[in-house]
Amino acid sequence: MPIPRIRLGGPAGPDCSTLVYGTWRLLNDAIPTPEALCARLQHCADLGITTIDTAEIYGKYLVEEALGAALARDPSLKRRLQLVTKAGIYVPNAFHPERKVAFYDARGARLIKSAEKSLRFLGVETLDLFLVHRPDWLTAAEETAEGLARLLQDGKIRAAGVSNYSVHQFETLQHFLGGRLATNQVEFSLLHMDPITDGTADQAQRTGAPLMAWSPLGGGRLLRDDDGAGRRVRETVDGMRDAHPGLTVEQAAYAWLRMHPSRPLVILGTNRLERIAHAAEGAEVTLSREEWYALWTAAQGRRLP
Ligand SMILES: NC(=O)c1ccc[n+]([C@@H]2O[C@H](COP(=O)([O-])OP(=O)(O)OC[C@H]3O[C@@H](n4cnc5c(N)ncnc54)[C@H](OP(=O)(O)O)[C@@H]3O)[C@@H](O)[C@H]2O)c1
Structure with a gap:
């Protein structure tokens, strides 16, 4: 796609x-x-x-x-x-x-x-x-x-x-x-959701000027073993593979951002060609509403308010 x-x-x-x-x-x-x-x-x-x-x-x-x-x-x-x-x-x-x-x-x-x-x-x-x-x-x-x-x-x-x-x-x-x-x-990422709650993403919708999301993987923290939020997100993504065969954590993280109504452009930070290609392959991933909120919950480590 x-x-x-x-x-x-x-x-x-x-x-x-x-x-x-x-x-x-x-x-x-x-x-x-x-x-x-x-x-x-x-x-x-x-x-x-x-x-x-x-x-x-x-x-x-x-x-x-x-x-x-x-x-x-x-x-x-x-x-x-x-x-x-x-x-x-x-x-x-x-x-x-x-x-x-x-x-x-x-x-x-x-x-x-x-x-x-x-x-x-x-x-x-x-x-x-x-x-x-x-x-x-x-x-x-x-x-x-x-x-x-x-x-x-x-x-x-x-x-x-x-x-x-x-x-x-x-x-x-x-x-x-x-x-x-x-x-x-x-x-803006699963590990840094401030734009959703501090008015930034609402402003983007109101003005029609989309956000650009930097550090979409939290600077790589989402993939690190020692990160609790990253671990919970990875476990949640594991549970999504029946619906999305082969889905990776980073593809899910980019899709999670893309689906927000502020329409953020996602800025990749990897130096590796295969990871860039992999991100492109994931461009067609669309999460269900439940999956989007499951990732929110996993990243936050708490239930919805
Ligand atoms: N406006 C601002 O103030 C601002 C601030 C920060 C960044 N930015 C922009 O945002 C871009 C992205 O930020 P970022 O580099 O922090 O993004 P990121 O995607 O959150 O982090 C990229 C880092 O994660 C590592 N990584 C580990 N596993 C990975 C995987 N499976 N797939 C992809 N990356 C993986 C990469 O290492 P490898 O290279 O080994 O893959 C790289 O060191 C920057 O290049 C810059 O253009 C803007």
């Missing part, structure tokens, strides 16, 4: 795959060669996972450059893929020895500078989706909105959004941006 798609940010925004390949951990283990990374991106695109999530800060500011080198090996990928990046977190690093502490900066001029750097590193003329990575408590929403509006107007980004924003922060920025925020990328 093809991976379902969704357009973000209105008619001019990118048509994204609802399974997204995330690159936070890209350089964690063995650093892939540009050729190997190009092959991985081609593999994702062939599977229908055409949306790639990255950020200026990933890999100590090196992931975007690595992606750019991979994309240069096969320029057709630039047409096939939708590139999502984020900016606004600045930490001390080798390129900036003058920085003594980590800070957030979502002032318009800073966002524009970061977006232009991302364009250069990725080797593209437009970013499909550009997100403010974290709310910056020191910048007025109006000023952030001015920067995003300028990037949209200049065609440097096709859509704008945020990440890790509270409901009120989203609403305030949305007000100054004329309702154009395309998404809020938040932590």
Whole structure:
């Protein structure tokens, strides 16, 4: 079954795959060669996972450059893929020895500078989706909105959004941006259900801007033996295999997210090709209402209120 798609940010925004390949951990283990990374991106695109999530800060500011080198090996990928990046977190690093502490900066001029750097590193003329990575408590929403509006107007980004924003922060920025925020990328999984109860997912339904769910496996915790909630979820998935032959824990976890009415796009974090393919194979899994609530109950370790 093809991976379902969704357009973000209105008619001019990118048509994204609802399974997204995330690159936070890209350089964690063995650093892939540009050729190997190009092959991985081609593999994702062939599977229908055409949306790639990255950020200026990933890999100590090196992931975007690595992606750019991979994309240069096969320029057709630039047409096939939708590139999502984020900016606004600045930490001390080798390129900036003058920085003594980590800070957030979502002032318009800073966002524009970061977006232009991302364009250069990725080797593209437009970013499909550009997100403010974290709310910056020191910048007025109006000023952030001015920067995003300028990037949209200049065609440097096709859509704008945020990440890790509270409901009120989203609403305030949305007000100054004329309702154009395309998404809020938040932590959302069986092990982190806050978006369901803190208003984030309701806001996504109300505004029509779908969430993007990061760490859908709790950063891998869902699969670890020492995690109680993970163990209960795995036992529950074991009991679902009569109805879903071959169902794996991660496929169930992605399906659980997808079925929420806030329509979250699920961002995969694995570096392994076979796990990416496996996630794509699970795109057709649909849980029953009872199964969805059984997973909620298992993850929470308590009965429904
Ligand atoms: N906006 C934000 O603030 C923010 C924050 C965090 C992440 N993100 C985005 O979300 C993406 C996903 O986050 P995440 O990496 O924490 O996702 P995740 O899917 O929750 O965790 C991925 C980790 O789980 C491990 N894992 C173990 N068993 C696995 C299995 N069967 N299938 C898949 N993975 C398995 C992976 O290891 P292997 O590589 O060995 O498979 C990897 O280390 C990131 O890449 C990034 O793009 C955004």
